[in-house]
Structures are given as C-alpha cells and as structure tokens.
Amino acid sequence: MRLKLTRLFGWWLLAVGFWPRAKSQERFLLLAAACLLIPAVLFADQAPPQPAKSSCVDCHSSFPAPTGVTEEQWATDIHAQKGLTCASCHGGDPKDPSPEGAMSKKAGFRGKPKRTEIPAMCAKCHADGAYMRQYNPSLRTDQLAQYQTSVHGKRLAKGDTKVAVCIDCHSVHGIRPAKDTRSTVNPLNVANTCSRCHSDAAYMKDYKIKTDQFAGYSASVHHDAMVVRGDLSAPTCTTCHGNHGAAPPGVASVENVCSTCHVFQAQLFDISPHKAAFAAMGTASCITCHSNHRIVHPTDKLIGTGNEAVCTNCHASGDPGFAAAGRIHDDLAKLDEALKRSDEVLDKAERSGMEVSQARLEEAQGRDSLTKARVTLHSFQPDKVEQDTQAGMKIADKTYAAGLKALAERDYRRKGLGLTLITILVVLAGLRMYIRQAESRKQSGGS
Amino acid sequence: MASPPEAAPRTSAHSNRLVAWLDERFGWEDLLAPLRHKTVPVHKLSYWYFLGGITLFLFVIQVLTGILLLLYYRPSANEAFESVQYIMTQVQFGWLVRSIHSWSANLMIFTAFAHMFSVLFLRAYTKPRELTWLTGMVLLFLALGFGFSGYLLPWNTLAFFATKVGTEITGQVPLIGKPLLIFLRGGEEVTGATLTRFFGFHVALLPGITTLLIAAHILLIQRLGMSVPPSQEAAWKAMPPDKREMPFFPNFFAHELMAWYIALGVLGALAALAPWELGSKADPFVPAPAGIKPEWYFMFMFQTLKLIPAKVGPIDGELLGILGFGLGGLVWVLLPFLGGDRYGRRQVFIRGLGVFALAYMLSMTVYGYLAK
Numbered sequence: 001m002r003l004k005l006t007r008l009f010g011w012w013l014l015a016v017g018f019w020p021r022a023k024s025q026e027r028f029l030l031l032a033a034a035c036l037l038i039p040a041v042l043f044a045d046q047a048p049p050q051p052a053k054s055s056c057v058d059c060h061s062s063f064p065a066p067t068g069v070t071e072e073q074w075a076t077d078i079h080a081q082k083g084l085t086c087a088s089c090h091g092g093d094p095k096d097p098s099p100e101g102a103m104s105k106k107a108g109f110r111g112k113p114k115r116t117e118i119p120a121m122c123a124k125c126h127a128d129g130a131y132m133r134q135y136n137p138s139l140r141t142d143q144l145a146q147y148q149t150s151v152h153g154k155r156l157a158k159g160d161t162k163v164a165v166c167i168d169c170h171s172v173h174g175i176r177p178a179k180d181t182r183s184t185v186n187p188l189n190v191a192n193t194c195s196r197c198h199s200d201a202a203y204m205k206d207y208k209i210k211t212d213q214f215a216g217y218s219a220s221v222h223h224d225a226m227v228v229r230g231d232l233s234a235p236t237c238t239t240c241h242g243n244h245g246a247a248p249p250g251v252a253s254v255e256n257v258c259s260t261c262h263v264f265q266a267q268l269f270d271i272s273p274h275k276a277a278f279a280a281m282g283t284a285s286c287i288t289c290h291s292n293h294r295i296v297h298p299t300d301k302l303i304g305t306g307n308e309a310v311c312t313n314c315h316a317s318g319d320p321g322f323a324a325a326g327r328i329h330d331d332l333a334k335l336d337e338a339l340k341r342s343d344e345v346l347d348k349a350e351r352s353g354m355e356v357s358q359a360r361l362e363e364a365q366g367r368d369s370l371t372k373a374r375v376t377l378h379s380f381q382p383d384k385v386e387q388d389t390q391a392g393m394k395i396a397d398k399t400y401a402a403g404l405k406a407l408a409e410r411d412y413r414r415k416g417l418g419l420t421l422i423t424i425l426v427v428l429a430g431l432r433m434y435i436r437q438a439e440s441r442k443q444s445g446g447s
Numbered sequence: 448m449a450s451p452p453e454a455a456p457r458t459s460a461h462s463n464r465l466v467a468w469l470d471e472r473f474g475w476e477d478l479l480a481p482l483r484h485k486t487v488p489v490h491k492l493s494y495w496y497f498l499g500g501i502t503l504f505l506f507v508i509q510v511l512t513g514i515l516l517l518l519y520y521r522p523s524a525n526e527a528f529e530s531v532q533y534i535m536t537q538v539q540f541g542w543l544v545r546s547i548h549s550w551s552a553n554l555m556i557f558t559a560f561a562h563m564f565s566v567l568f569l570r571a572y573t574k575p576r577e578l579t580w581l582t583g584m585v586l587l588f589l590a591l592g593f594g595f596s597g598y599l600l601p602w603n604t605l606a607f608f609a610t611k612v613g614t615e616i617t618g619q620v621p622l623i624g625k626p627l628l629i630f631l632r633g634g635e636e637v638t639g640a641t642l643t644r645f646f647g648f649h650v651a652l653l654p655g656i657t658t659l660l661i662a663a664h665i666l667l668i669q670r671l672g673m674s675v676p677p678s679q680e681a682a683w684k685a686m687p688p689d690k691r692e693m694p695f696f697p698n699f700f701a702h703e704l705m706a707w708y709i710a711l712g713v714l715g716a717l718a719a720l721a722p723w724e725l726g727s728k729a730d731p732f733v734p735a736p737a738g739i740k741p742e743w744y745f746m747f748m749f750q751t752l753k754l755i756p757a758k759v760g761p762i763d764g765e766l767l768g769i770l771g772f773g774l775g776g777l778v779w780v781l782l783p784f785l786g787g788d789r790y791g792r793r794q795v796f797i798r799g800l801g802v803f804a805l806a807y808m809l810s811m812t813v814y815g816y817l818a819k
Contacts (some may be wrong), residue, residue, distance in 0.1 A: 156579040355535040355542065413543075417719035424712040428705055435701045442694075 054094040055102045056086040061377040067112075069173045077175050082135055089113070089121060116156060118165040119147050153245075162203070166343035169193050185243075187226065188234040191217055213237075216293030224297070235261065254284040262286075268378040273321075300336060303377060304329025327382040335370050338396035339363065345403030352410045359402035366395035471790065481669065485695035490679045495569060496699075497706045498562035499668075503661065504707045508714070509593075512548035518599070522646035523638030527602035528728040535725055546718035554714065556594055556744050559587050567782070567801045570789055571674035579667040582660050584780045589657045594742055604640060607729035608739045609613075609749040610645075613659045616752065619765050637731070677789060679754035697736035738819060748772055749807045750815035779804075 061070045074080050079088065087094050092109035096102040103109045113121050123144035125131055132141055143166075147153040152163040169185055176183040184193045188420050193215035197203055204211050217237070225234035240257050241247060249257045259266030269275060269285060278285050289310045290298065301308040304325050305317070311325035342363055349356050369392030376385050469475040487496065519538055521530040532542035551675070563583065566572050572580035599610045614637065618628035633640030683690040693699055741749045751772075755764040778785065787793045 159500050351718070355532065355722070355725055357532060357725065357727075358536065413719045417450070417715055420715050421712055424708050424715075428708055431705050431708070435698060435705075438698050438701070439693075442698075 055097050055099075056090075056092070056094045058097075059099060072173045077173055078177050079175060102138040115161045115165050116159070118167060119144055119153070119156070122166045126172060143244045146242070149247070150242070150245045151247050151431060164197060168197070177395070187232045187234075187236050190238050191223070194237045213293045216291070220293060220295045221297045224293060252284075254286055258286045264375050265378040268376060272378065272380040274380055298374075300329060300332045300374075303332070320379075324380065324382050328377050328380075328385050331382070331386050332370070332373060332377070333390045335366075335373065335389040335396065338393055338400070339366050339370060342366070342396045342400040342403060345400055345407065349403050349406035349410065352407070354410055356406050359399045359406075362395055362402075363399040366392045366399065368392075369395065475632060482696055485669070485672075486692040487673050487695055487699040488675045488679070489693050490675065492676055492679070495565040496673060497703060498558050498565055500703045501706050501710050502555055502562055503665075504710060505551045505558060506657070506661070508551045508711075509548060509555060510654065512544050512551070513654075515544045516548060517650065521592050522600070522643050523601060524642055524729075527600060527642055528725075531601040532725060535722075538792050542722055543718055546659070546722045547714050549723035550714055550717045552594060553743070554710070555558040559590050562800065563587055564805055566674075568798065569674065569676045570794060571676075572783050573786060573789040573794075574783065576667070576671055576674060579664060579671065580718040581780065582664040582667065584659050586657065586664060588776075589653055589660070591744060593649065593653050593657075594744060596645040596653065598742060599637075599642060599645045600649065601725060602729045603726035604729050604733075604736060605726050605729065605739065607637060608735040609741050610641065611735070612739065612749075613741060613745070614641075616765070616769065619763075621766065621770070653718075685687050698717060740815065743812060743816075746815040747811035750818065752810045753815075753818075775804075 003114060012403060041070070045138075057069065057071050057074060060068055062068070069086075074086075085094050086092070087108075090110055090112070091107065092103050093107040096104075096107065101107070126139075127141050127144045129141045132139055147166075148157070152165070155163040156165065171184050178185045181188055183189065191214060198209075199211050199214045201211045220234045225231045226236060238246065239260075240249060255266055255269065274285070276287060289302065299308075302310055305312060305322060306329070309325065309329070311321065315325060324364040342359075346356050346359055346363065369388050373385050373388035373392065374386050379385075466475060487493070510805075517535065519530055519534050519541065521527060531545065534545050536542075566580065566583065595610075595613060599606045614628055614631050616623045617631060620627060630637065631641070631644070632638070633644045740746065748768075750770045752765055755768045757764050759767050782797060785793075786797050
C-alpha cells in the first residue's frame with residue numbers, strides 16, 4: 001500500500017512538473033524529484049526478498065572447507081529453502097551477533113556432530129512422520145530403520161566410521177531433493193556417488209571387496225539405458241542393492257531382485273531345468289549367465305555352443321543341455337536372418353518409392369516374435385522357443401514376399417513408363433510433322 | 448461391308464450434318480468464328496505463351512485425378528490415412544492417380560508462378576489487361592489454397608503439423624486472426640473437423656470459384672488477344688511487314704498440345720520413378736517431428752517469419768512479417784493500377800521489383816531447405 005502511494009506521489013510530481021503554468025525553477029525541482037523517486041519505486045517491488053540474516057554464515061562463509069559454508073551454498077539446500085536454519089542441526093542462536101553467544105551451550109549449541117551421531121540426528125526429523133508430512137507427505141520416514149539393516153549401518157553401529165552415513169551420499173549444506181538432476185542421489189548420479197568410495201581401492205582395502213563395480217556398470221546395458229537413453233527408470237546401484245538399506249543381494253534373492261523388472265524371464269526361469277540345477281550348485285540364477293554389474297546387451301551368441309556362448313561353461317558336447325542350447329540358438333538365428341532379409345528387400349522397395357507400410361507393420365510383429373522367443377529361452381525348453389520363432393518365420397516369409405512383389409510392381413511401372421514415353425514421343429513427332437505441313441500449306445497458300 | 452475409302456466421306460458427312468443441326472439451333476458457326484479468326488503473334492518470346500495453357504492443362508489433370516481419388520477417399524480422421532494407403536496399395540493404378548494428382552498440383556503451382564512472372568516481365572499486365580492480371584492473381588492464390596487444403600487430406604504426420612503451423616500463422620493476422628483460425632480448424636485445435644473442412648474447401652468451394660475465374664480469365668484473353676512484348680511491338684510498328692502471326696487453330700493449338708504431351712510425360716515419369724510418399728499416420732498426441740517444413744511454395748514466407756526477431760521494436764515479429772506479406776501481396780495484385788502507362792518510367796521500377804521478388808523468393812526457399 002505504501003509502495004502504491006509512493007508511486008502515485010512520483011507520478012503526481014511528474015505531472016505537476018510538466019504542468020504548463022509551472023514556474024521554471026519549480027518545474028526543475030519537481031521533475032528532478034520525480035526522476036529520483038520513480039525508478040526506485042518502479043523496481044523496488046521486483047527485488048528478491050532478502051533471507052533472514054544469520055550470524056553463523058557471517059563468520060563461516062569466510063572459513064575454508066570443511067567448516068566454511070557460503071550463503072550461496074546454503075541457499076541451494078532444500079532445508080534452507082524450507083526455512084530451517086543452521087541451529088536446526090547444530091543448535092546455538094544464529095541471531096546472536098557474537099560467536100560466544102551464538103555458539104554457547106546455553107543456547108543449545110551442539111557443534112559438528114560425530115559421524116556415528118549423524119544418522120540419528122537426521123532421523124530426528126526424517127523418521128518423524130507427523131513432522132515430515134508438513135513438508136512432503138509422500139516422503140518415506142523409514143530411512144534410519146532401513147539404514148540400520150544395511151552393511152553401512154551395521155558397521156557404523158560397530159564403530160566403523162569409514163562407512164557411508166547420510167551426508168556422504170546426500171552431501172552437506174547443499175542438499176538437494178533426489179528429483180533434482182544436480183542432486184548426488186538423483187538416479188543419474190547415484191552410480192557416481194557410490195563409486196566415490198566403492199571405486200577407491202585404497203579406501204576399500206580393509207573391506208576386501210572388489211572395486212570394479214562402477215567400471216562394470218558403466219559398460220552395462222543398464223548404464224546405457226540410464227545415461228545414453230535418459231531412461232530414469234533404468235536400474236542403478238540402489239535399484240538392486242537398496243538405498244538406505246544398501247546390501248549385496250544374497251544368492252537366493254538375485255532372481256527376486258532382477259524379476260522386479262524382468263518379470264517374464266523370471267517366471268520362465270522358474271519352470272526351467274536350470275532352477276533346480278542352480279539351486280543345487282549354490283549359484284545365483286541370473287548373474288551366472290549375465291554377470292552382475294557388467295551386464296552387457298545380450299546377443300543370440302550368448303546362447304548356443306559357440307565360443308561366446310555361456311552354455312558351454314557347464315554343458316559339453318553330447319549332453320542334452322548342449323544339444324538344446326544349439327537348437328535354441330539356431331532357431332533364433334534363423335528368424336533373425338529371415339527378418340533381416342525381409343528388411344533389406346522392403347528397404348529397397350521403399351527407396352524406390354513403393355508403399356510398403358503394411359508389410360512394415362507386419363514385419364514389426366515378426367520382430368516382436370523374435371523378442372518373445374528371446375524371452376522364452378529363459379525356460380530353456382527348445383520346443384517352446386520354436387513355437388515363437390515359427391510364428392515369426394511365417395511373418396518374415398510373408399513380408400519378404402511383399403517386398404519382392406513391390407519390387408516387381410516397381411519394374412512393371414518402369415516398363416509402363418517406358419512404353420508411355422515412347423508413345424508420347426511418337427505423338428510429339430506426329431504433331432511436329434502436322435505443324436510443319438500446316439505452316440508450309442500456309443506459306444504456299446500465302447505465296 | 449464398307450470399303451475404307453468410303454468410310455471417311457461418310458464420317459465427314461455425319462459430322463457436317465451434326466454441325467448443321469447445331470448451327471441451325473444455336474448458331475454454332477457464329478460461336479466458333481472468333482476462334483477461327485484468332486491469331487497468335489510469333490516472335491522470339493512466343494514460348495512464354497504456353498505457360499498459361501500448361502497451367503490450365505495441369506488443372507484439368509487435377510480435376511480428373513481428383514474425381515478418381517474421390518471414389519475411394521474418406522474424409523475423416525479415422526479413415527483418411529487408411530483410405531489413401533488403400534488407394535496406393537490396393538486400387539488398380541491408384542498409386543498412379545494419386546502420384547499424378549500430387550505431382551501435377553506442385554507443377555501447376557510452379558507453372559502458375561512462372562506464368563505470373565513472365566506476364567510481369569513482358570508487361571502483359573498493363574492496360575487494357577488489368578482484369579486479366581487481377582483474375583490471374585486470384586487464381587494463383589486459389590492454387591495456393593488448393594495446395595494448403597489438399598496437403599492435409601492424407602492425414603499424415605507431416606501434413607498434420609504443417610497445417611498446425613500454417614493455421615497458427617493465420618491466427619496471427621490482426622483482428623480477424625483468431626476467428627479465421629477457428630473457422631479454418633473448426634475449433635481451437637487441428638482435428639478431424641479441420642480435415643472435413645479442408646476437404647470441403649478442396650473439392651467443392653475452391654474448384655467452383657476456380658472454374659468460374661478460369662472462364663473469366665480465358666474470356667478476357669480471348670477478348671483482348673495476346674499481348675506482344677513492348678520491344679517487339681515497337682519493332683513491328685517501325686517495320687510492319689515483319690509482323691508475324693499464326694492461326695490459333697490449328698497451329699498454335701498443335702504447339703500447345705505438344706507442350707501438354709511433354710507435361711504428361713514429365714508427370715508420368717515423376718509418378719513412376721518418385722511416387723508421392725504417404726508417410727506415417729498423424730498422431731495429435733506425439734510431439735512435432737524435428738525440422739518440420741511447409742510445402743516448397745510456402746517456404747519463402749515460412750523462412751522469413753523464422754528469421755524475423757521475436758520483437759521488432761514494440762511490434763511482434765511474426766505479426767510484422769504477416770503484415771509485410773499481406774501488404775506485398777496487395778501491392779502485387781494492384782500492380783496494373785500502380786504501374787501507370789505501359790511505356791512509362793514506373794515500369795523500370797516495377798521490373799526491378801519483380802527481379803527482387805523473384806530473387807528473394809528463390810533464395811529464401813533454398814535457404815529454408817538448407818537451414819536446420
């Protein structure tokens with residue numbers, strides 16, 4: 001209201017300044033006052049609201065890391081944006097300008113929490129459903145409970161302070177919500193965040209676990225889906241290991257983990273002869289053939305009896321599994337070849353301008369049959385796979401025939417065009433002769 | 448059994464009797480008399496006279512192939528694409544009819560533009576042919592309307608989004624833009640209602656108006672005769688015995704017939720070697736494909752609108768472009784009235800304007816296709 005009145009006063013000064021009967025001296029003063037007033041008023045309401053001053057930042061912004069926190073850094077933190085202050089975690093009185101007053105025990109100053117205290121400190125709010133509901137009703141509040149079941153949590157409980165606590169993954173003083181692509185725990189960045197410790201051979205030395213997980217994941221089909229194709233639903237470390245309850249899945253639970261996405265493969269594996277065999281051998285199901293972190297894009301060469309086939313790791317020539325693997329591979333390769341042949345001929349017809357969209361549509365169904373067969377192979381029953389490949393073969397043969405027909409039609413059109421052009425040339429020659437005759441008749445008639 | 452030598456006189460006798468019958472009732476001979484006496488000037492630029500005839504021939508091809516397409520085409524969002532696909536793949540020679548229809552539409556617009564520029568540069572638009580120019584210009588705009596409305600009819604992705612962009616531009620026209628957009632689209636968005644509307648324009652409204660205007664255009668040409676370029680006219684004035692003419696029937700008509708046959712050959716070759724594509728069915732819910740472009744004859748305007756900044760001073764850039772093209776089009780239509788005398792000094796300016804417009808349209812079209 002005050003702003004509006006000031007603005008009105010400014011415009012009034014301007015109007016009076018331009019009033020024709022105003023004296024020149026008055027006019028100058030009025031206009032000068034208006035000029036000073038109006039820009040200030042115009043832009044006053046556009047200035048961003050200033051955050052409440054904190055004595056903590058006054059000092060700590062000039063400190064080096066790790067105690068240094070700049071105002072800009074703190075402003076990006078979701079907690080700052082929701083109105084929390086330094087005192088919310090560290091205690092003390094940020095309104096007190098003196099360091100002694102601001103960090104006095106009397107004001108509840110806790111200082112830097114120990115690493116072992118951090119999960120419980122964060123959980124004070126994050127495990128309080130009633131408190132968290134006011135900020136984000138859909139946010140889970142079981143992080144601490146989950147953490148306590150994780151390898152990290154269990155080791156921390158035993159006093160190992162090298163393991164990850166909340167701030168190692170979520171960062172500190174610049175914590176962004178997970179959906180923010182700049183957040184360290186955004187699906188796009190999770191693998192990098194985990195790799196900060198898990199790829200550090202020196203840091204992980206005491207734990208006697210491999211440090212090639214990130215390198216393996218980076219070469220995997222899952223990484224390709226996530227990073228190259230931007231599919232945020234693709235798996236990253238936390239999808240298989242859990243986030244707050246991070247732990248390696250046991251041999252028995254690997255299939256359950258993979259089946260959260262690969263439902264049909266898991267169902268078919270359950271009815272396959274491998275289910276019992278793997279259980280007896282004590283090997284984890286999916287990763288026996290596909291590996292764990294370095295899960296590369298599977299090709300048909302993975303199955304069969306060739307050099308790249310994983311089947312030969314267990315099966316040898318002469319056993320029924322070896323023969324079954326060879327048969328499945330051959331069926332898949334045959335359909336793939338038939339579809340490629342159809343694709344080539346349809347491509348050729350399309351390049352010639354022929355309309356083959358219907359055949360293309362059917363060909364896509366043939367590709368679906370191949371995909372289905374590649375899923376069905378997880379039953380490791382050649383007859384079941386053959387059912388799918390046969391359905392695809394029928395389609396591939398049909399679309400190949402459609403492509404050949406389109407090419408024959410193209411040739412027929414070209415022959416028709418040739419005949420038409422010859423006819424047109426003959427007619428043109430006839431017309432030319434007729435014109436010459438008409439012109440010579442006119443000339444002879446005229447002369 | 449009649450011997451061959453007797454057949455000709457008998458046919459001739461029959462046709463003479465028919466002519467006599469018609470003449471007795473309608474004065475047939477009087478009707479044909481002007482055509483018999485009509486002559487066409489013969490000079491080194493005579494070949495430009497064929498462009499109008501070729502454009503007319505392509506229009507007739509459009510009408511004939513359009514009627515054939517109507518036997519199978521279904522103007523609804525659910526069936527349009529499938530019906531064109533059926534025409535292209537199942538109907539005997541359907542591919543030929545549709546390809547010729549599409550190619551002749553493009554060639555017709557090309558020859559119409561060429562005809563317009565030839566008339567401008569040969570100063571055939573000046574007094575007394577102002578109305579011929581006026582009807583011709585309206586015919587050119589109608590041809591563009593045919594192109595715009597016909598482009599949507601196969602209901603494929605490119606056509607759908609090109610129509611969306613095109614009608615959006617129409618919506619920028621001051622005052623009448625929004626109502627015009629609603630009228631063209633049959634609602635706020637491009638939907639099946641737009642398709643039905645465009646179909647109506649394409650097969651009923653535009654052909655009706657075009658046929659009437661073509662009749663008026665030809666009548667004016669018949670009444671006023673062929674224009675002779677000023678330089679040739681001056682040469683013949685200085686040396687009257689050099690003046691050469693040919694009868695319209697049969698000499699010029701035979702020449703024109705040759706041109707039509709060549710056009711038919713070109714159309715056939717294009718249809719057989721590069722059949723008009725169908726693309727994929729329009730899906731209003733998918734994002735527009737990248738680098739969407741209009742038909743070539745709208746490209747110069749589209750590219751210009753793209754290049755104009757969003758704001759030019761206080762005015763919206765797109766609006767400024769539309770106003771500019773609107774004003775330019777109006778000036779172009781009124782050229783015979785603004786240009787003054789056929790031999791006047793203003794003609795030099797108009798020739799320069801014509802060269803600039805042609806160069807601008809060509810360069811912007813090329814730029815439009817090369818630009819990403």
